Amino acid sequence: MSLDVLVCVKRVVDSTGEVVLTEDGQSADGRYAGFTLSNHEECAIELAVQTATAAGGSASVLTLGEPEAVDQLRSALAVGCTAATHIGADPGAFGPADVAREIAAVIRDHEGSGRPHDLVLLGNDAADTGDFQVGIRLAHELGRPVVNGAATIAVEDGHVVAGVKGPEGRETYRVPLPAVVTVLEGGVEPRYPTVPGRMKAKKVEIEQRTPSTEPAGPNRRRLRLPPPQPSEVQVLGKGADAAAAVVDLFEQLGVVAR
Amino acid sequence: MILVLVETDATGAVEVSRETLTFARDLSAAGGGVPIDAVVVGALPCPVADLAAQLASYGVRDVHHATGDAFGAYGGAAWASAVQSVRASVGSVVVTAAGTPRGMEVLAHLAARLDVTMAANVVAFDGLAPFTVTRQVVGGAALEDMVLGERPAIFTVAGHAVEATTAATPGEGRVVTTAPEVAAADLVARVVSAEPAQEDLSGGLKSARVVVGAGRGAGSADGFGDLLELVDLLDGALGVSRVVTSLGWRPHHEQVGQTGSRISPDLYVACGISGAIQHWAGCASAKTILAINTDPDAPMVAKAHYAVIGDLHEVVPAINEEIRRRRPA
Ligand SMILES: Cc1cc2nc3c(=O)[nH]c(=O)nc-3n(C[C@H](O)[C@H](O)[C@H](O)COP(=O)(O)OP(=O)(O)OC[C@H]3O[C@@H](n4cnc5c(N)ncnc54)[C@H](O)[C@@H]3O)c2cc1C
Numbered sequence: 001m002s003l004d005v006l007v008c009v010k011r012v013v014d015s016t017g018e019v020v021l022t023e024d025g026q027s028a029d030g031r032y033a034g035f036t037l038s039n040h041e042e043c044a045i046e047l048a049v050q051t052a053t054a055a056g057g058s059a060s061v062l063t064l065g066e067p068e069a070v071d072q073l074r075s076a077l078a079v080g081c082t083a084a085t086h087i088g089a090d091p092g093a094f095g096p097a098d099v100a101r102e103i104a105a106v107i108r109d110h111e112g113s114g115r116p117h118d119l120v121l122l123g124n125d126a127a128d129t130g131d132f133q134v135g136i137r138l139a140h141e142l143g144r145p146v147v148n149g150a151a152t153i154a155v156e157d158g159h160v161v162a163g164v165k166g167p168e169g170r171e172t173y174r175v176p177l178p179a180v181v182t183v184l185e186g187g188v189e190p191r192y193p194t195v196p197g198r199m200k201a202k203k204v205e206i207e208q209r210t211p212s213t214e215p216a217g218p219n220r221r222r223l224r225l226p227p228p229q230p231s232e233v234q235v236l237g238k239g240a241d242a243a244a245a246v247v248d249l250f251e252q253l254g255v256v257a258r
Numbered sequence: 259m260i261l262v263l264v265e266t267d268a269t270g271a272v273e274v275s276r277e278t279l280t281f282a283r284d285l286s287a288a289g290g291g292v293p294i295d296a297v298v299v300g301a302l303p304c305p306v307a308d309l310a311a312q313l314a315s316y317g318v319r320d321v322h323h324a325t326g327d328a329f330g331a332y333g334g335a336a337w338a339s340a341v342q343s344v345r346a347s348v349g350s351v352v353v354t355a356a357g358t359p360r361g362m363e364v365l366a367h368l369a370a371r372l373d374v375t376m377a378a379n380v381v382a383f384d385g386l387a388p389f390t391v392t393r394q395v396v397g398g399a400a401l402e403d404m405v406l407g408e409r410p411a412i413f414t415v416a417g418h419a420v421e422a423t424t425a426a427t428p429g430e431g432r433v434v435t436t437a438p439e440v441a442a443a444d445l446v447a448r449v450v451s452a453e454p455a456q457e458d459l460s461g462g463l464k465s466a467r468v469v470v471g472a473g474r475g476a477g478s479a480d481g482f483g484d485l486l487e488l489v490d491l492l493d494g495a496l497g498v499s500r501v502v503t504s505l506g507w508r509p510h511h512e513q514v515g516q517t518g519s520r521i522s523p524d525l526y527v528a529c530g531i532s533g534a535i536q537h538w539a540g541c542a543s544a545k546t547i548l549a550i551n552t553d554p555d556a557p558m559v560a561k562a563h564y565a566v567i568g569d570l571h572e573v574v575p576a577i578n579e580e581i582r583r584r585r586p587a
Contacts, residue, residue, distance in 0.1 A: 016534055019399040028396055039504070039517065095375065125362075125378070129402075130395050132378045132414075133366035136334070140370040145446040148334060148363045166332070167267075167360070169454040175447050185517055186503075186510045219375050221403035223395065231560040233549070239568035240576035246548065247580045249564060253546060255468050255492055255525050256581055 003057030003155055003177075006117035007048040008103055008138075009041040009076060010091065011069040012128040025222035027092050028128055037072050040123030042190035044183035047153050048121050049080035049191075055155050058082050060117070064102055065091045070206060077201035078193035085207040089215075096129075098215035100137035105212040107142060118177045119160055124149050124184045129218065135182035146180040147173045151187025163187065260286055261345055261410075262318075263337075263355035263364060264296045268303045270312040271296075274356035276422035278415040279316040281380075282354060283425060286317070288386055292351075293319040294429065297344045299337045300329035306433055314431025315424045321433050322348070328440035332360070333448030336440050338367030343438035350410055354380075357414040365412050374408040379416040397516055399535040418543075463512060468494030469523045471514060471541065472502060475530015475551065475570050479507040484574040485529060491581045497521060497541070499531050515540035529570040533558025550574065 013019070013030035020029045037045075048059040060083035061076035063069045069091075073084040087102050094102070107117055120142075122135040139146030150162035155177070162173045162181055175181075193201070236245040250256040260282045264275040271279070279294065286292050296318045302309060310321045324340035341364060345353055353368060355361035357379045369376035379394040381401070388405050394416050395402045406413060463469065470489045476482055482496070489496050497514040498507070514521055516539040526544035531537060533549070533556055541547065549562035550570050559565045566573050 013396075015396045015399055016536075019396055019535075021400065028400065039500070097370075097373070097375075100370075128396055130378055130393075130397065131376075132362040133369065133376055136363065136366040137370045140367075143443075145443075146334070147447050149359050164449075166449070166452065167265075168332075168449075168452040171332070171449045171452045173447055174450050179447075186513070189506065219377075219405045219407070221390065221405060223400050223402050225400055229561065233559060233562050233565050235554075235565050235567060236548075237566055239566075240572045242566040242568065242573065243576035243580040246564075246566060246573075246577050247584060249548065250492070250525075250581070251584075253525055255494075257585075 003052055003055035003119065004115065004117050005048040005052045005057065005059045005119045005121060006062060006107065007041070007044050007059060007076065007081065007121045008062050008134075009037050009045065009072055009123070010063060010126050010128075011035050011065045011072045012038055012126065015127060019225065021223050021225065025224060026220065027223065035068070035071070037075065038123050038127035039185040039190075040125065040127075040183055043185045043188050044121040044123055045076045045079060045081065046188045046190040047183055050188070051119065051153055051155055053080070057118075060084060062103060062106060063087070064089055064094065064099055064211075073206060074201045075193065077204050078197040079191050080197075082204070083207070084204060085209060087209045087211060089211050093217060094215040095218035096131040096133045097137050098217070099134050100141055101213060102211050103134075103138050104141035106209060116178070119155065120178075120180045122180070122182050124182045135180055139180040142178075142180070144178050144180050145175045146182070147175055148182045149184040150181050151184055153181055259292055259348055259350040260294045260352040260354065261341070261348065261350035262294060262296050263341055263353070263361060264298050264313065265356060265358060265360060266298060266302055266304060266309060270304050270309050271316075272356070273422055274358055274361075274415075274417050276316060277418065277420050278354055278356045279313070279318065280420050280422050281415045282352075283317045284420070285352065285383060288383070295320045295322060295348055295350065297322045297324065297341055299324045299340045300332070301325075310431040310433045314429045316422075316429070317425035317427070318429040318431055320348075321431060323433055323435050324438050325435060326437045326440070328445060331449045333445060334360070334363040334367050335444035335447060337364045338371065339440045339444045340438045341368055342371060344436065345410065347436075352411045354412070355414050357416045361414045365414055369412045372410070372412075374410065374412060375406055377404050377406055377413040380413045381416050381419040397536045398539055463495045463497055463514070463519050464521055466495035466521070466523055468492040468525045469497045469514070469521055469527070469541075469544070470494055471497045471499070471526055471528040471531050472508075473499035473529070473531030473537075474501040476502065476507065477571070481571070482508070484571065484578060487578050488527070488574055491578055492525075494523070497526075499537050528558050528562065529574060531558050532556050533561055
């Protein structure tokens with residue numbers, strides 16, 4: 001079986017440092033922080049490449065975003081995806097239902113032109129908007145089953161077997177292809193791109209598309225930062241000299257014997 | 259009517275579901291006292307009568323218990339189908355659940371079926387006309403005001419957005435058992451097997467009384483020697499930041515945070531960790547936090563109860579030495 005895996009990713013502002021908002025309060029400002037992919041999606045790319053390789057198939061990548069989102073497609077191409085699709089649009093104008101509809105339109109089109117995607121992977125939730133629903137809405141659009149929050153996946157006998165960390169421990173789902181799976185980080189180590197990988201990625205021609213419908217939007221009024229909490233820290237000292245005060249504290253808390 | 263999807267464990271409704279009921283009560287009061295019903299799905303890990311009594315104390319009128327073979331194993335679409343049929347029978351204008359993986363999944367299925375908006379991780383509501391909620395975005399680093407105009411309004415409540423409290427006037431807590439039909443397509447994605455806990459390596463971390471946390475400040479995979487010794491001296495567990503697991507210095511099951519374990523030890527010693535909001539999400543419930551950091555302005559220092567300013571590779575060995583020195587021979 002030649003398996004085709006599509007992984008959907010989103011360019012997001014790197015929010016590991018301080019988050020600054022744009023003046024209109026509509027998004028996080030990436031001018032200083034820079035842009036990246038969420039760890040969920042890095043793991044989704046890794047799983048797409050591993051699964052496709054194991055099945056002798058191929059992995060492709062898709063994003064909906066501004067022209068610069070091509071950078072994120074190239075990073076996926078640099079680690080083993082072999083084709084990429086860019087739906088050029090302002091992602092801030094698209095709610096999760098809009099995004100799911102646009103991805104579904106591309107998948108149907110590819111299918112119509114003899115390139116069906118057997119397995120579609122997405123991040124469990126977007127690192128910026130945290131909507132937790134594009135994967136499920138996409139599965140609905142396509143009439144496919146969906147597994148959420150997978151840490152591991154394998155394809156066997158026309159099924160995807162997904163491992164999910166659930167309330168009952170490690171849960172397994174076995175779902176027939178074609179299917180949609182959303183990926184939660186932690187089950188797999190994303191690989192770093194090599195120099196030849198990067199060079200190869202630069203040469204891949206990216207399929208450019210425009211949205212198929214007008215977006216309804218994310219129902220957002222505005223973003224704001226939570227008020228800062230006043231600090232009540234008690235500094236016990238500086239450097240190694242603080243050790244005695246620290247152990248006094250440990251004794252007081254009863255975590256070491258007096 | 260407000261319908262709340264309640265998740266259960268052996269003690270009854272899980273804490274985040276009880277928080278969601280408390281949130282729903284505030285919403286009900288603002289709306290002039292609309293009734294609150296709960297929906298529970300599948301075989302329950304506790305007696306339904308006990309659960310109903312507990313939910314009544316949180317102000318619940320009817321507890322709809324959806325039973326049947328379709329709910330023997332968990333499946334997001336099947337659960338959503340059950341919630342949808344209860345909602346249709348009682349005509350709720352709001353459907354909510356806790357912002358857990360299951361709460362998110364089931365309500366996202368429901369929102370997709372009904373083709374309405376869903377707001378994830380709501381922490382407050384700001385108005386009813388139009389119904390406006392505030393929710394956590396960017397991993398909790400920012401808040402978004404969002405309008406939920408359609409009916410039903412569907413949203414999940416972020417953990418610890420409110421404290422779970424019982425109602426001044428309890429509800430009736432009547433049990434209504436239903437056996438909703440589930441379409442075959444909704445049964446395709448279900449748990450086929452579950453391996454309980456023994457391989458949940460984060461168990462020790464979650465239950466430890468003392469957690470020594472280590473971040474990028476550890477410097478390298480070899481930089482954990484003194485930290486592990488402190489773990490040993492305090493009879494605790496090691497917890498790390500995501501940078502540490504991303505760099506492959508330590509395994510993922512040791513990660514504390516939004517996408518790692520949530521811990522609530524008596525003492526958290528955060529060494530060389532900046533205290534990014536996503537890490538904070540996992541350690542905020544620690545009773546006492548001691549930060550050891552070279553940067554006096556690091557967010558972890560500002561949020562901690564106690565701090566030592568300095569290089570952890572100097573401070574931690576000195577603490578270890580001091581603990582050993584004071585030990586009775
Ligand atoms: C969607 C999402 C989910 C995330 N989930 C998590 C999560 O679950 N857990 C998590 O931890 N992070 C998570 N993150 C990442 C998070 O934003 C931060 O990047 C991460 O917590 C930073 O780790 P750190 O504090 O170890 O590193 P840094 O931010 O690099 O901070 C290092 C700190 O160490 C101090 N330091 C350096 N050297 C020394 C020394 N020798 N002695 C003492 N102090 C020193 C520095 O002053 C600094 O404060 C997530 C991010 C996103 C976007």
